[in-house]
Amino acid sequence: MTRFQRWALALTVPAAVLAIGLYVFPIFQVLALSFLEPKPGFGNYVSLFGNAAIGRVVRTTIIVSVLTTAITVVLAYVVAFAIVQMPRGRRRVALFLVMVPFWISVLVRAFSWITILRRNGVLNTVLTEAGAISEPLDLVYNQFGVIVGMVHYMMPFAILLLVANLGDIDRRIIQAARSLGAQPATVFWRVWLPLSLPGVSIATLFTIIFSLGFLVTPAILGAGRVLMIAEYLSVQISSTLRWGVATALSTLMLVAVGLLVAGAMRHPAMRAAFGGGRA
């Protein structure tokens, strides 16, 4: 290690101390609570598996997260694909527009969706007046509304991840495919898509991990009808004071996400994504 490297390492120490103090240590406290509340042992974990209600919460969370991820990645791919084809100036504008939702609080976004989707909302009014529907559609306060809100939240993340990856693809390979007589569709399916798999897989992983922990969006857009893990945990911590069950469930969720990441990392596409796209 050079003198410079040692200094560089030293500079990361305060951040590491903060992260361990404010993140790792509390996580171990959570872990400890899950074994100690209300009495020491594995009781909380055992009760998790016997509890049909928690099973339903977990199932809802998985269904909503998987659907959100699938829709997000497909839509984000379309947008990212269009963005990388744009000339530099227009591309900058498009990326700017993708970033705009980042500046708006998740609460404001959820309430905006209610304004659009509710029975007397913008969308239903337009559809009714256009004669497309006779009865307003139930677009919010259900799973559909929750997924709309979550997809909207996740889109910018997925787009940015995919733009970075698609922008890295060597255009000479595409030109080579065209010069060898491939049709545009063939070029996309046989060249673009395989080359963009690292980007797709990292966007998928990122979106699903994020989706599993959604709290505010399902609570507002689901209005009690879509109960996901994060909201369930928040009720157990702040209202019913069942900290043992809550910490056990969050520990299990952490382990599940850890396994998901570990499993995904074994895939060559994912290793390529972390290796900079060329590994």
Added chain:
Amino acid sequence: MSTHRFSKDSAEIALEKFRTGKLDRRTFLTAMAGLGLAVAIRPTSASAEANEIVICNWGGAALEAFQKAYGAPFTAATGTPVSVDGAGPATGAIRAMVESKNVIWDVTDGGMVDAVVLGTGGFVEPIDYSIVDKTLVGPDMAAEFGICNYTFANVLAYDAKKTGGKVPTGWVDFFDLEKFPGKRTMCKWIQGQLESVLLADGVKPEDMYPLDVDRAFKKLEPLLPHIIFWEGGAQSQQLFRDGEVVLGNVWHTRANLLHKENPDFAWTWAQQLLFSSAWSVPKGNPAGKKVFDFINSSLQPEGQVTLLRLMGNGPSNPKALALMTPEDKAVYPLAPENAATALKIQAAYYAANEAELQNRFLDFISR
């Protein structure tokens, strides 16, 4: 828990009035004080000195309202200052404070259910009835570990424009989709929800507790697709404003705000579900016995009427009625013409069963 949420909501209402200029700063601060919500106003956490009473409530607008309704009269009479900390006296927070022997609150604005839970756990002092005059409050409002500081109710609110002028007569109509077509709203926090369902199903008030949960779920299930569940008072109000719902099980303070905004929104007191909020005294409170003098003072009718006018919270002292204008009485859950068919929510039942019930309810409504 429901009471926590209600107190917090009253504070939001007063804050809104203050912002829109309907309350002057002084009145606002008093209202907040009444609810025990001072931290937002006083940047440093209020800490009790030898000669001070510290109320803890849920912050926001209730900081000033509590100060005006409860604090000012006590200070005027005794010279002892009262400060209001809006940190929120969650049962967990009180427990942590008492266990670490670092109690900074003299009296907390919780709710009868919390008072029972905290009393059972040994985290609060019994109310000293040699000092506190229990005849100041109405029947069933003075318990071992809590005494009622104000009342509130869940009522059946409706949008008269959508009902075509029809007025619902009770919870039976909440379930009558033919007479009152359209969506309804209920609260996703359990207190006062299953009672309304069981009343609609014909259960007599005297047979209400223990709640027949299975019967309530069976009755509620067919109605679920027509219900939007609210989780905060402002949201329940918004659902009416947006025209999303025609009927709702909402707090009377929110129904009152809706009515003031637009006379088409109204509510019936029929079969209202009546709650008591309560003062509790954390074990080892800094001001010692003196806090009971404060509690006595807070039960005087004048201050309680002030709080009613500021936030809509109903007095617990029956004598307050004599000081009320007809306008005040219209929003007072315990006014005789309003309370005839009221059902009292049983705190002891919730203290023992709420956690279990809440989880079952959340699971049931999200199926």
